[in-house]
Amino acid sequence: MAIVKPEQWQPKGVASLEPAALQAINENNHNLCVVASAGAGKTEFLAQKADHLLSTGICRAPHRILAISFKSDAAKNLKDRVRQRCGPDLSGRFDSLTFDAFSKGLIDRFGALIPAPYTPSPDYEIAFPGFRDWDDFLSRHGYRHLSGKTLEKAVARCRLPIATLNLKNPEWKDVLTRFWTEYYQDGDVTRLTFPMINRLVNYVLSHDPRLVAGLQATYPFVFLDEFQDTTFGQYDLLKRLFLNSGARLTAVGDNKQRIMVWAGAMPDAFTTFTADFNAKQEALISNWRSHPELVEIQHAIAVSLETASAKPEAKRVKDVDGDVCAIWAYDDRASECEGVANWIAAAINSGEMTPEHLAILVRFKPYEFEDELGPALASRGVRLRNIARNPEGANIAIQDVLTEDVTQCAMALIRLGAFQKAPDDWHTIIERLSLIWGLDPDNEADQEALQNQLGSKLTELRTHMEANAPSDALCAALVQSVLEFIGERELRAAVRSYRRDNDYIRARDGLTCLLKESAEGETDWVTVVNNFEGIGQVPLMSIHKSKGLEFHTVIFFGLDSRTWWTFEPEDSEEMRAFFVAFTRAMQRVFLTSCRGRGNRLAYVDDLIGDVGVDRVPGPNAA
DNA sequence: ACCTACTGAGTTTTT
DNA sequence: CTCAGTAGGT
Numbered sequence: 001m002a003i004v005k006p007e008q009w010q011p012k013g014v015a016s017l018e019p020a021a022l023q024a025i026n027e028n029n030h031n032l033c034v035v036a037s038a039g040a041g042k043t044e045f046l047a048q049k050a051d052h053l054l055s056t057g058i059c060r061a062p063h064r065i066l067a068i069s070f071k072s073d074a075a076k077n078l079k080d081r082v083r084q085r086c087g088p089d090l091s092g093r094f095d096s097l098t099f100d101a102f103s104k105g106l107i108d109r110f111g112a113l114i115p116a117p118y119t120p121s122p123d124y125e126i127a128f129p130g131f132r133d134w135d136d137f138l139s140r141h142g143y144r145h146l147s148g149k150t151l152e153k154a155v156a157r158c159r160l161p162i163a164t165l166n167l168k169n170p171e172w173k174d175v176l177t178r179f180w181t182e183y184y185q186d187g188d189v190t191r192l193t194f195p196m197i198n199r200l201v202n203y204v205l206s207h208d209p210r211l212v213a214g215l216q217a218t219y220p221f222v223f224l225d226e227f228q229d230t231t232f233g234q235y236d237l238l239k240r241l242f243l244n245s246g247a248r249l250t251a252v253g254d255n256k257q258r259i260m261v262w263a264g265a266m267p268d269a270f271t272t273f274t275a276d277f278n279a280k281q282e283a284l285i286s287n288w289r290s291h292p293e294l295v296e297i298q299h300a301i302a303v304s305l306e307t308a309s310a311k312p313e314a315k316r317v318k319d320v321d322g323d324v325c326a327i328w329a330y331d332d333r334a335s336e337c338e339g340v341a342n343w344i345a346a347a348i349n350s351g352e353m354t355p356e357h358l359a360i361l362v363r364f365k366p367y368e369f370e371d372e373l374g375p376a377l378a379s380r381g382v383r384l385r386n387i388a389r390n391p392e393g394a395n396i397a398i399q400d401v402l403t404e405d406v407t408q409c410a411m412a413l414i415r416l417g418a419f420q421k422a423p424d425d426w427h428t429i430i431e432r433l434s435l436i437w438g439l440d441p442d443n444e445a446d447q448e449a450l451q452n453q454l455g456s457k458l459t460e461l462r463t464h465m466e467a468n469a470p471s472d473a474l475c476a477a478l479v480q481s482v483l484e485f486i487g488e489r490e491l492r493a494a495v496r497s498y499r500r501d502n503d504y505i506r507a508r509d510g511l512t513c514l515l516k517e518s519a520e521g522e523t524d525w526v527t528v529v530n531n532f533e534g535i536g537q538v539p540l541m542s543i544h545k546s547k548g549l550e551f552h553t554v555i556f557f558g559l560d561s562r563t564w565w566t567f568e569p570e571d572s573e574e575m576r577a578f579f580v581a582f583t584r585a586m587q588r589v590f591l592t593s594c595r596g597r598g599n600r601l602a603y604v605d606d607l608i609g610d611v612g613v614d615r616v617p618g619p620n621a622a
Numbered sequence: 623a624c625c626t627a628c629t630g631a632g633t634t635t636t637t
Numbered sequence: 638c639t640c641a642g643t644a645g646g647t
Contacts, residue, residue, distance in 0.1 A: 070635085070636080071635085071636085072636090072637080098636070098637080099636080100635095100636045100637065101636090101637060104637060126636095126637060128635090128636080193636090194635090194636050194637080195636090197637095229635095231636095259634075260634085260635070260636095262633085262634065262635095263634075263635055263636085264635095363633075363634075364632095364633045364634055365633080365634095396637080400637080497637075502637090503637065506637075507637090542633095542634060542635095543634075544634050544635060545634090545635085560638090561638050562638050562639070563633095563638090564638085565632080565633090565638040565639075566632095566633080566638095567638095573634090577634075597638095598638055598639085599638080
């Protein structure tokens with residue numbers, strides 16, 4: 001592929017980039033701290049920066065770019081965007097992962113190098129202990145006077161090996177030793193949480209500096225997305241890997257969207273990073289997501305979080321009539337559900353937006369809202385999808401099934417089977433199969449053979465799908481047949497995380513179960529495939545899960561004092577969570593509150609009331 | 623047996 | 638903010 005001279009490089013696929021973005025793309029002699037408020041086009045900025053590095057040869061093979069995101073769908077979106085911008089060849093050297101997936105990958109590769117007694121067994125299990133489990137562990141071992149929360153934090157923060165630690169209270173050394181011998185290595189199974197994986201990675205890297213040298217040699221460029229939510233352990237690892245190395249780090253994020261401090265995120269990640277890595281500052285000032293009226297309200301909230309916030313330039317054009325923001329007040333939860341369901345059904349039927357472009361956001365317990373709102377919508381012919389729910393029989397959330405490699409490959413084929421035309425899928429599957437089967441994309445004979453094989457498989461699939469209506473058995477058979485064609489062994493060799501049975505089976509079962517669920521009561525495959533992808537369904541999720549996503553219209557349930565019982569106006573995670581929820585919308589935001597769920601949230605009501613958001617009676621069930 | 627006043631817990635994530 | 642649990646009183 002021809003190399004572009006840096007001075008001749010142009011952004012691809014977009015009309016223009018703002019000056020700060022161009023500045024940050026061309027700056028490769030410093031570490032960078034890019035402040036990007038909601039809708040500033042972080043993903044696009046990172047994708048363009050990746051394209052710049054790869055297509056100019058500033059990042060030349062075999063060097064790679066490491067991009068760390070917080071959620072797997074964000075990691076996948078970024079990867080896809082880079083592929084669109086610079087093609088499958090160059091984007092093959094762009095590794096887009098979550099912090100946890102990156103750390104886990106290192107354990108899967110180098111776990112055997114971890115000294116005893118910390119060596120994990122290769123078939124370790126991933127655990128998500130709740131606060132009760134930590135307390136139970138302590139009381140089982142006679143430490144009833146210590147708190148589980150403190151133990152959880154200590155495990156996440158203390159370096160290994162425990163024996164060399166200098167702790168003020170020597171009792172904690174006993175507790176941690178116990179924990180790492182009895183919780184971690186429990187009989188035959190090794191049980192790991194992500195903070196523990198992080199500590200183990202840190203340990204193995206300190207124990208074997210060649211690994212650090214190897215990773216530094218591989219990754220001269222590192223992107224860090226949503227940096228405001230970096231945990232202490234993650235930052236510790238980052239320093240171990242890249243501090244004082246030649247690597248150029250680009251940290252992107254927004255302090256106003258810092259909503260993970262409760263789970264161990266650093267309260268001042270940007271400040272610490274800027275000091276340690278001597279990073280240069282840039283700030284993106286556009287808002288490509290929301291139209292001016294919404295940006296005005298967002299700005300009022302932003303100023304309450306950070307007095308010095310600059311007002312972003314709104315780039316989106318408003319394309320809806322009527323209110324763009326209001327607080328819908330209700331008396332009780334039943335009329336709230338019915339009223340909102342009615343409004344949604346009417347909005348969808350009028351064609352002003354499709355179900356998947358609307359989102360229901362809640363602060364917590366989405367499954368409770370699913371039970372209440374789901375039936376109200378269903379009776380009006382609208383389906384609700386709780387994206388955090390596991391499909392029946394699976395051990396993975398719907399949202400995560402969609403980003404799995406096994407899903408992407410299998411569904412590209414199944415979509416090609418269901419639809420008359422799907423050129424994108426044809427290209428995707430050709431690219432992926434070339435990679436999985438180890439074919440040269442430039443070898444014509446190889447490519448022709450691949451196209452022929454794919455063609456005859458598709459003929460077989462289409463005949464089979466036309467002749468048979470969707471059913472549980474057929475869904476399972478379809479997945480089986482498609483995976484046999486792709487080659488499970490080849491797929492698992494190509495996708496590192498699938499080498500462990502645990503991880504591969506979890507993903508494959510997730511795919512099968514979601515497909516079965518999508519086929520329930522359906523008679524044609526096109527609908528099944530759409531159901532699978534969530535097309536025609538209103539997504540429901542927590543604010544935390546909505547981070548990084550955007551929707552045409554957002555309805556937030558529960559602007560009231562019971563939902564926000566921890567609410568404090570000053571430097572509060574709650575206010576930032578509210579900001580995150582609010583800034584997901586491109587066109588409209590409606591906030592419900594009902595007396596059955598407590599009083600009005602006066603602080604927020606007044607804040608947005610000042611910029612013209614009215615408290616009105618919510619739409620009726622009619 | 624019943625009343626009042628007080629205390630603490632509950633929630634959001636990551637393969 | 639709400640709910641469950643508890644201590645201490647009648």
